[in-house]
Amino acid sequence: MIKADGKVFFLNTKSTTYAFRVMETGQLEHMYYGRLINCDEPSVLIEKRAFAPGNTITYDDAHQDLTLEDVRLELSAIGKGDLREPMLEVVCADGSTSLDFVYDSYEVIQGKPEFKTLPSSYDETGKVETLNVTMKDKNHGFTLILSYSVFEECDVITRSAKFINTSEESVRLTRMLSMLMDYDHPGMKITSFHGGWTREMNKSDIVLPAGKFVNSSFTGTSSNRCNPLFMISEPDSCEESGDVWGFNLLYSGNHYSATEVSSFKKTRVVYGINPQNFAWDLAAGEEFEAPEAVLTYSAAGFRQMSLNMHDFVREHITRGPWKKKERPVLINSWEASYFDFTESSLLKLAKTAKNAGVELFVMDDGWFGDRNDDHRALGDWDIVNKKKLPGGLEGLSKKVNDLGLMFGLWVEPEMINVDSELYRKHPDWAIDIPGMDHSEGRFQRLLDLCNPEVVDYMIDRMSEVFSTPGLAYIKWDMNRNFSDYYSKYLPADKQFEVSHRYVLGFYRLLKTLAERFPEILMEGCASGGNRFDLGVLCYYPQIWASDNTDAVSRLAIQDGYSYGYPQSTYTAHVSACPNHQTLRVTPLESRFAVASFGVLGYELNLNDMKSEDIAAVKAQIELYKQYRKTLQFGDFYRHKADNIYQWSIVDKDKSTSVSMLMQREIVAGDQYLKINMAGLDQKTKYHFFGRKLEYNVKGFGDLVNTVSPIHIKQDSLVHNLVAKFVKMPGEIEDYVAYGDTLNSNGVKLVQSFVGTGFNEEVRYFPDFGARLYFVEKAE
Numbered sequence: 001m002i003k004a005d006g007k008v009f010f011l012n013t014k015s016t017t018y019a020f021r022v023m024e025t026g027q028l029e030h031m032y033y034g035r036l037i038n039c040d041e042p043s044v045l046i047e048k049r050a051f052a053p054g055n056t057i058t059y060d061d062a063h064q065d066l067t068l069e070d071v072r073l074e075l076s077a078i079g080k081g082d083l084r085e086p087m088l089e090v091v092c093a094d095g096s097t098s099l100d101f102v103y104d105s106y107e108v109i110q111g112k113p114e115f116k117t118l119p120s121s122y123d124e125t126g127k128v129e130t131l132n133v134t135m136k137d138k139n140h141g142f143t144l145i146l147s148y149s150v151f152e153e154c155d156v157i158t159r160s161a162k163f164i165n166t167s168e169e170s171v172r173l174t175r176m177l178s179m180l181m182d183y184d185h186p187g188m189k190i191t192s193f194h195g196g197w198t199r200e201m202n203k204s205d206i207v208l209p210a211g212k213f214v215n216s217s218f219t220g221t222s223s224n225r226c227n228p229l230f231m232i233s234e235p236d237s238c239e240e241s242g243d244v245w246g247f248n249l250l251y252s253g254n255h256y257s258a259t260e261v262s263s264f265k266k267t268r269v270v271y272g273i274n275p276q277n278f279a280w281d282l283a284a285g286e287e288f289e290a291p292e293a294v295l296t297y298s299a300a301g302f303r304q305m306s307l308n309m310h311d312f313v314r315e316h317i318t319r320g321p322w323k324k325k326e327r328p329v330l331i332n333s334w335e336a337s338y339f340d341f342t343e344s345s346l347l348k349l350a351k352t353a354k355n356a357g358v359e360l361f362v363m364d365d366g367w368f369g370d371r372n373d374d375h376r377a378l379g380d381w382d383i384v385n386k387k388k389l390p391g392g393l394e395g396l397s398k399k400v401n402d403l404g405l406m407f408g409l410w411v412e413p414e415m416i417n418v419d420s421e422l423y424r425k426h427p428d429w430a431i432d433i434p435g436m437d438h439s440e441g442r443f444q445r446l447l448d449l450c451n452p453e454v455v456d457y458m459i460d461r462m463s464e465v466f467s468t469p470g471l472a473y474i475k476w477d478m479n480r481n482f483s484d485y486y487s488k489y490l491p492a493d494k495q496f497e498v499s500h501r502y503v504l505g506f507y508r509l510l511k512t513l514a515e516r517f518p519e520i521l522m523e524g525c526a527s528g529g530n531r532f533d534l535g536v537l538c539y540y541p542q543i544w545a546s547d548n549t550d551a552v553s554r555l556a557i558q559d560g561y562s563y564g565y566p567q568s569t570y571t572a573h574v575s576a577c578p579n580h581q582t583l584r585v586t587p588l589e590s591r592f593a594v595a596s597f598g599v600l601g602y603e604l605n606l607n608d609m610k611s612e613d614i615a616a617v618k619a620q621i622e623l624y625k626q627y628r629k630t631l632q633f634g635d636f637y638r639h640k641a642d643n644i645y646q647w648s649i650v651d652k653d654k655s656t657s658v659s660m661l662m663q664r665e666i667v668a669g670d671q672y673l674k675i676n677m678a679g680l681d682q683k684t685k686y687h688f689f690g691r692k693l694e695y696n697v698k699g700f701g702d703l704v705n706t707v708s709p710i711h712i713k714q715d716s717l718v719h720n721l722v723a724k725f726v727k728m729p730g731e732i733e734d735y736v737a738y739g740d741t742l743n744s745n746g747v748k749l750v751q752s753f754v755g756t757g758f759n760e761e762v763r764y765f766p767d768f769g770a771r772l773y774f775v776e777k778a779e
């Protein structure tokens with residue numbers, strides 16, 4: 001609910017309040033963002049000022065008590081005494097850079113308006129309200145509209161800003177961020193997510209007593225170097241308690257957030273498009289939209305912050321027919337055969353996959369032009385490789401469909417290889433600087449999406465590909481970071497606009513295709529998670545989280561995503577061992593346990609697996625389908641994340657829950673383990689149970705001799721023979737308990753093997769061991 005009177009603004013959600021006011025001088029003073037309050041006396045929220053401290057700039061002659069450097073603001077530019085990170089910077093026609101935005105007017109509208117140039121959140125509940133506050137620049141007459149949309153149900157407020165050049169002359173924006181907000185104290189903790197290829201979303205915490213912390217990307221994408229998602233919290237906040245503010249951005253290009261502690265010990269947050277290598281010229285009458293920033297506050301720690309974000313993403317970001325539809329279990333050809341396949345090898349894989357219960361077959365890279373490696377053919381989407389696929393895409397699609405599988409395809413529409421027919425025809429369509437050496441990235445260049453002709457061409461090409469009869473899924477890849485920023489389409493004085501114009505072109509391409517082919521399930525990918533953000537999630541509901549399919553690496557990666565993104569948005573595959581990225585060997589069941597906490601797929605040559613492993617895969621898929629709705633769309637809880645990771649997911653109606661735990665490294669003698677749970681109905685009685693599995697006797701090495709009547713040499717023929725027929729029984733866990741007990745205590749599990757006896761009451765739990773547990777209403 002929005003309460004506004006032109007002087008004071010209260011934005012209330014179910015459990016939070018965001019408040020600011022208009023100061024006597026016209027600036028917007030931030031008053032409060034925290035627990036829901038019922039405040040009819042704003043003066044208690046406002047800092048009192050009788051004088052400005054020495055060595056500060058006072059706002060004007062009439063206000064010697066006011067220095068903007070020490071006010072909590074909603075917006076700030078440079079030049080009027082605020083020395084902290086500004087929200088915007090401009091160069092005016094007269095060369096001056098000072099702006100002085102003061103309050104002009106406001107409006108409250110029902111609903112969530114769409115952005116004109118960028119993806120935006122939306123509302124179907126009819127409960128969202130939007131506040132637009134118009135600010136006018138006293139110096140040049142520019143207009144800035146600050147927008148606040150209030151999503152009551154999920155405790156989210158989104159912010160954005162639009163700059164309108166209402167002056168008579170042109171202006172150059174050199175920084176145009178989406179939001180600015182000030183806290184009244186220092187020493188807050190910033191949690192952000194860093195990494196690179198195959199190591200996305202590594203969580204990092206830093207307490208900021210002074211100075212600045214910047215979380216930004218410059219890859220041209222939202223990047224695997226550091227995701228736009230970040231959190232600010234009181235340093236003693238933890239998973240279940242404490243004040244936590246979450247931030248995210250609907251933008252897929254270079255982003256920037258800076259957290260700055262001022263010399264007056266206030267903490268400022270600014271957030272938006274990265275100003276590095278950015279400028280945007282606006283002629284009189286033109287406007288610029290900054291991307292939408294998402295804010296949520298939780299008084300109950302990181303868990304509630306994540307639940308808010310998840311609900312928001314599920315309800316107000318992802319859209320279209322696949323928004324709430326259960327996602328199919330897929331097999332992807334990439335790690336199964338890379339570029340080396342034929343139609344018959346693919347069909348052989350598809351057939352085995354179908355028998356194991358897979359629902360969607362995806363042909364990854366290598367199906368077009370002369371693409372037998374990653375050096376050539378990107379751009380040649382109209383030239384299907386007939387040596388590999390004699391019947392073309394249509395032929396393969398039909399045969400895959402005839403097997404009873406959906407058919408899916410990999411594309412990388414934004415790229416071009418120099419060795420391609422497209423480049424030979426249109427060298428001017430690649431981003432590179434004429435006459436200069438180009439830096440390389442996977443032997444490919446970016447297509448110049450600043451050029452509308454290129455976008456139109458790619459819409460046409462992709463429309464042809466997407467029209468393949470029987471095509472049900474697209475994996476949209478993007479494997480190159482930006483270098484040599486330059487568009488041959490733009491004049492010299494517009495080159496600073498390249499990175500943002502590229503993003504706008506990309507969104508037009510993606511949006512047109514998503515609208516033209518709504519039934520196709522689209523999955524994003526950028527070398528894994530190099531473009532995992534809320535902007536692209538407006539068009540594709542799921543993203544390939546990482547090229548790293550190693551179950552141990554995936555623990556931290558998926559745990560990282562879970563802070564801001566629901567599990568229906570990140571995909572996870574069971575792959576071969578030794579793992580192709582880490583060479584680590586992990587149990588098949590552990591790979592499944594971790595992957596089933598994302599959208600499950602398989603990416604390995606099933607035909608090379610032992611029959612007992614194929615049988616295990618079949619059982620996994622059957623089980624996954626049984627709990628898929630819960631796993632993909634339930635509420636996600638993190639419990640522990642260190643050596644042993646624990647996650648649980650509870651159905652929205654609280655009837656079912658699935659939990660997972662996985663150990664990275666065995667700690668000798670650690671025998672007692674408890675699985676934690678949360679989110680169950682306190683008063684309902686539940687049945688808790690584990691999977692009944694069997695283990696390979698070879699996992700116990702030559703300990704087999706402690707029970708064998710004859711001596712067995714390890715790895716000998718006899719050992720292998722015994723292993724074939726004798727299985728070690730897995731432990732049984734089966735209990736009934738009330739939700740309050742499971743929520744508060746979890747379940748104390750049977751002992752782990754610690755070097756002494758082993759039977760059905762002991763858990764075989766070596767390095768990388770994992771378990772899945774299920775909870776169902778008992779009554």
Ligand code: DGJ
Pocket residue numbers: 334364365374410477479525526527528544546547
């Ligand atoms: C990078 C992706 O992340 C992989 O999954 C795979 O699709 C390759 N590209 C194909 O070139």
